[in-house]
Amino acid sequence: MWEWIVWGGMGFSKAVTERASKARTGYIKEVMALTEPVLTKRIPLDPDQRKLIRYDEYVATGGYQALKKALEMSPDEIIKTVTDSGLRGRGGAGFSAGQKWSFIPKEKKGPHYLCVNADESEPGTFKDRYVMNHDPHMLLEGIAITSLATQCDVAYIFIRGEYHYSAKVLEFAIREAYEHGIFGPNGILGSGKKLECYVHRGAGAYICGEETGLLEALEGKRGWPRNKPPFPAIAGAFARPTVINNVETLMNVPHIIERGPAWFKSMGTPSSPGPKLFGMSGHVNKPGVYEDELGITLDYAINTLAGGMKGGAYKACICGGISMGVLGTNQLDIRLDFDDVRFRGGCLGLGTAGMIVMNEHTDMVKALRNCVRFYSHESCGQCTPCREGSHWMRKILDRIVAGEGKASDLNMLMELEKTMGIMPGTTICGLADGTSWATRTFISKFYDEFARVCPEEPQRRVSLKVASGRMNVLTPMGSNTR
Amino acid sequence: MAWISEDRRQALVRDGKPLLTDDMKKTLEEKYFPRYPTKRAVLLPALHLVQHEYNWIPPQAIEEIAQFLEIAPAEALDTASFYEEYWLKPKGKYLLQVCRSLTCEICGSEKLREHLQSRLNIDVGETTPDKRFTLVELECLGACGSAPVMLVNEVLYENIASTDQLDQILDRLPDDPHDFKDPNITWEQDGSHSG
Numbered sequence: 045m046w047e048w049i050v051w052g053g054m055g056f057s058k059a060v061t062e063r064a065s066k067a068r069t070g071y072i073k074e075v076m077a078l079t080e081p082v083l084t085k086r087i088p089l090d091p092d093q094r095k096l097i098r099y100d101e102y103v104a105t106g107g108y109q110a111l112k113k114a115l116e117m118s119p120d121e122i123i124k125t126v127t128d129s130g131l132r133g134r135g136g137a138g139f140s141a142g143q144k145w146s147f148i149p150k151e152k153k154g155p156h157y158l159c160v161n162a163d164e165s166e167p168g169t170f171k172d173r174y175v176m177n178h179d180p181h182m183l184l185e186g187i188a189i190t191s192l193a194t195q196c197d198v199a200y201i202f203i204r205g206e207y208h209y210s211a212k213v214l215e216f217a218i219r220e221a222y223e224h225g226i227f228g229p230n231g232i233l234g235s236g237k238k239l240e241c242y243v244h245r246g247a248g249a250y251i252c253g254e255e256t257g258l259l260e261a262l263e264g265k266r267g268w269p270r271n272k273p274p275f276p277a278i279a280g281a282f283a284r285p286t287v288i289n290n291v292e293t294l295m296n297v298p299h300i301i302e303r304g305p306a307w308f309k310s311m312g313t314p315s316s317p318g319p320k321l322f323g324m325s326g327h328v329n330k331p332g333v334y335e336d337e338l339g340i341t342l343d344y345a346i347n348t349l350a351g352g353m354k355g356g357a358y359k360a361c362i363c364g365g366i367s368m369g370v371l372g373t374n375q376l377d378i379r380l381d382f383d384d385v386r387f388r389g390g391c392l393g394l395g396t397a398g399m400i401v402m403n404e405h406t407d408m409v410k411a412l413r414n415c416v417r418f419y420s421h422e423s424c425g426q427c428t429p430c431r432e433g434s435h436w437m438r439k440i441l442d443r444i445v446a447g448e449g450k451a452s453d454l455n456m457l458m459e460l461e462k463t464m465g466i467m468p469g470t471t472i473c474g475l476a477d478g479t480s481w482a483t484r485t486f487i488s489k490f491y492d493e494f495a496r497v498c499p500e501e502p503q504r505r506v507s508l509k510v511a512s513g514r515m516n517v518l519t520p521m522g523s524n525t526r
Numbered sequence: 527m528a529w530i531s532e533d534r535r536q537a538l539v540r541d542g543k544p545l546l547t548d549d550m551k552k553t554l555e556e557k558y559f560p561r562y563p564t565k566r567a568v569l570l571p572a573l574h575l576v577q578h579e580y581n582w583i584p585p586q587a588i589e590e591i592a593q594f595l596e597i598a599p600a601e602a603l604d605t606a607s608f609y610e611e612y613w614l615k616p617k618g619k620y621l622l623q624v625c626r627s628l629t630c631e632i633c634g635s636e637k638l639r640e641h642l643q644s645r646l647n648i649d650v651g652e653t654t655p656d657k658r659f660t661l662v663e664l665e666c667l668g669a670c671g672s673a674p675v676m677l678v679n680e681v682l683y684e685n686i687a688s689t690d691q692l693d694q695i696l697d698r699l700p701d702d703p704h705d706f707k708d709p710n711i712t713w714e715q716d717g718s719h720s721g
Contacts, residue, residue, distance in 0.1 A: 096713045155563070167627035167666040174671075198561075205574075205611040206623075206667055208680035209708055216714060242561045245574060247609035250665065264569035264595075266608035282563050325629045325670035332671045366628060398670065400629050414628045418665050424608075 077336065078311065082319045083295050084335045087178045091332075094178055096213060099220040102181040108226070108233075110298035114189045115235050117301075119150075122193035126297060129305035130317040135161055135253075135290030136365065136395045138316070138382040141297075147277035148194045148285050157286040158196040159262065160187060160294060162203040162210070163246055163253040166365030167418060169398030171321035172291040174333040176210045180217035184241065186294030188232050189301055191239045194287045198240045202258050205247040214243050250422035254473045255288040256280075257424070268426045269473035292321055312338035316381035320397055324350035326361075327403040338394075339384070343376040346401055356403035360490070364395020366415045367478025369485030390489075392481045408493050412486040413441040419479040429464035430476035436460060437483065449498035457483060546590040550575055554594070565595045569605055573612055581703075582613040610664075618653045618660035619703045623677040627666035633673040639663060641689040645696070659696075681708045 081087075086097045086105060102108070114122055127142025148156060160183070164172045176183060187199045203211050218241050222228045231237045244262055246252050252261045256270035259281045280286025296318060300308050309317045316338040322345055325331045329351035336349065342361060346353065361371045363380065369391040371378055378389045385394045402411065420438040425431045437460055440453050461484050464470055465477035487494050553575065558568045572595065576587045583606055592602035606612045624630075624639050639650065642661055646654050653660040669675045672684035676692075683695055700706055 098713065164668050165666055168629060168670050169666075170668045170670050173668050204668070205609070206664070206677060209682065209710060212708075212711060212714070240561070245570065247570060247574070248611035248664075249609050261570065262567060263564065264566040264597075264605060265601075266605050282567075323671060325673060326632055331673070362628065400632075400670065402632060406632055411628060411632070414626075414631050418627060421665055 077340070078319055081335050082299055082311075083175060083182070083292065083321060084179075084333075086182075087175070096177070096216075097179045097181065099181060099217070099224055102179070107181055108185055110302040111185050111188050111226070111233065114192050114301050115233060115237075117192075119193045119195060122189065122301065125305055126193070126300055129300045129308040130315075131293065131296055131300060131308065132316060132318075132382055133290055134292035134296070134320070134396065136166070136367070136393070138393060141289065141293050144277070144289070145190070145194050145287060147275065148287060149278070152195055155198065155282075155284050156194060156196045157281045157284055158187060158191050158194065158199040159255075159258060159281060159286055159288045160199065160201040161253065161255065161258060161288055161290050162201055162207070162214075163250075163258060164207075164291075164396075165204055165250040165253055165422075166367060166396055166398060167415070168325060168362050168400040169323055169365045169396040170325070171323045171333050171396065171398065173207060173210055174323075175295060175321065176207075176291060177213055180214050181221070182295045182298065183214075183291055184217060184221050184226060186297040187241060188226055188239060189297050190287065190289065190294055192232065192237060194285075196287065197238060198242070200242055200244045200262060200281070202244050202246060202252070202262060204252070205245055211243055211245055218243065249424070250418075251424040251473070251475060254475065257473065258288065259286065266424075268424055271472055313379070313381045313383075315383050316394075320380075322349065322380070323396070323398040324401065325399065326401040327354045327356070327406070328352065328401050329354050339379045339381040341376070342371060342378045342380060345380060345399065346376075350401070353401070353403055356405050358401070359404045359406055360402045360408065360411075362400040362402075363389065363391055363397070364393065365398045366400070366418065366482050367474070368392045368395035369481040370489060372489035391485060392477065408486055408490040409441070409497055410445055412483065413438070413445050415482040415486070416441050416479060419475065419482075423475060427471040427473075427476070429470040430479070433460050433464040433476065434479045437479065444494075444497055447497070451495075451498050451500045454487070454494055454498040458487060461487075544590055545580065545584060545587040546572075546576065546594060550579070551594060566597050566601070568595055569597070569602060570609075573606055573609075577612060581619070582616045585614075616653075616657075618657050620659050620699055620706075621677075621679055622659055622661045623664040623667070624661070625665075625667040625669075625673070625675050625677075626663040627670075629670035630666075630674040635674040637689065638674055638676065638686055638692055641692055645693070679703060679706060681706070 088094055123142050123145050127140065131141045132138040133141055162172055191199055201214055225233055227239050227241045232239055246261055249267045251257045252267040254269045255276055257267040259276060261267040262281055276286045276288055278285060312318050318338060319335055320338045322334050322336060324334060324345065328346060331350060334349040346358065358376065359373050363371050363385050371389050371391065375389055378384055380394060380397060382394045385391050416434060416437045420434040423430045423434050437457060440457055443449060444453055461480040465480045466474050467477055554568055554572055558571045562568060572591045573583055577583050588602050588606055589599050592599040607614060622642060624635055626635055643649060646659050646661060648654055648661055650661055650663050667675050667677055669682060669684055674686050676683045676686060686692055
């Protein structure tokens, strides 16, 4: 894995990486730009004109048409349509949504559950809040269609505790939907296929964004992620088959049903089709959520969507929440899709596409300290490598930021980072991988900055008491002989 | 979740009156029990309900919730102590939660925090002597596009550009936190739905 970074970060020439990228993803369009908004089609660009889209307006602008169409399809047809569209999960991992649904047992022996992951807590990510606050019915329509496909009886929208406003919006929209027969005792639009939909509020724990941690919180326990298998598709919430999808993933579903997989594939790159919400934040002129095709370049995202850099030249960008790592100064040509960021960009993946752009005056050591502090604060404490590792990394980085860094600290950081996470196989969930990838990419791409504040220890003279009297030896500060 | 190393030896003071009132039990029974197949799953909503009422979750209430949901008090405490949003000790009328994650930090949240500290003369995690404000720092509030942000009870303040703006926010808070409503919620009042 270490090699990926070196290769992605600085190793290969542009021609080689370009060729490799084309070989992997097939032909990529030169200029990408969304011809019409999809997920944000009811949300005006001007912030002053944005308002909550209520049921009447949603229906008047073509809402709930896809649901009517889905009611005439069999569950397998819906799953096949979504699988054909190539929709990949928008919550970070990028797993095929249709494939995920197909793991749910076809033969129903009891209730099935749908959990909507609205526990958006990754630093840099704020896209779900934006769309839920303005157009909640698109999410509810996605929930209804997904429940038809996977034969779910109850849908829980697990929303993080801090999203008070969004939770109220959703509860209001759900009430409207019940009144108009989307949910409730008569079944979806009177079809007899019953679906209940509830909001379940979390209470401030990042780990509940991990799907099994979310299930534990739903069941009223502490949010400790579960060991897999069994996977949630077989035994999830209340030990029943459960589908867990991100808000944005579900919002794509009505559009796919309505307009077909071919339309969906006309956007984005061959391996990552479709529109995507990019959350631009940090040192840019116009921070906010922008919708565009997957596969736009980082340069386009910063300079065209977000209105260019603020306060100085571009230096670094967190590409999809801090767990995915950082893109370096020379990586403005990276295409923002699920694969290019990973293979050429040297990050863990596109993640949630919540981007934190940093200008040349940003202190990368302090930035990494902030990221690691986040993980040490949010580690659930279940697995030792994550609990202890993130804590020690935070202590080391606190020391470095305070100006007491040593070269051995940097080596220790790199050693810790390699030994924790799912990828070395030492933890249950991926939180520790987030810590390692953030640390790994920050240090490898901005090594000079770290080396400057972590100087080699000066040699110093110490006296050692030995049997034959006193002896002067040279020893590096910080070694065990001290 | 956080490794909160604060004193949890809160003396269990039992009041003659139950904290989980009959009204609250009725709400839980009618609104939340039908939602979940197990009683334990109602624990998070029940804790939210109690905290909303008393502004924190007294140990006695945890016992009562546990009894009502037919789980061990230790299980209820286990869950309550895991989540950061549940307060197991009293807090001020207004909880000022300043985001400290990466975007907010590079956009100047430290300045806001320092200003609040000096204005209220308290440290992070402390409550003012008049029990009006409690100041805490929080990890990402999910509003990075409008950093720096601060959550006051249930209302999010975005794009806090200056300390003057921060002062204005604090000055405009009403005396009674129950009068403090989110100004963005305009759609609920027009009564076109049955609540």
